[in-house]
Amino acid sequence: INIVCQLIVVFIQNSKRKWKDIAKELAFVLVLAKNGVDSYRVVSDYEQFEGTAMDPKAEWAFIKSVELFTEAIPGTLIQMYAFFKGSDQSS
16 A cells, blocks of 8 residues: 555656656655655755655655555554454453
């Protein structure tokens, strides 16, 4: 779910750029390098690419939020299910 959501965000972010640039950004997501690329862009103070919707800091923060939502929340729900199911068995 995380990768699909990131692909959607990256596509929307870069939708006004050339297809070659869009493909490169989508490839970063598919090879799981998006976090590293975004962190590098934030640290090295990259300027916003022409045709993008957000600057690198905003994109980095948005991708991190997507990760939090798609990874942490489902994990928490699974842990809560296991906790409550385990407490039912001990009674």
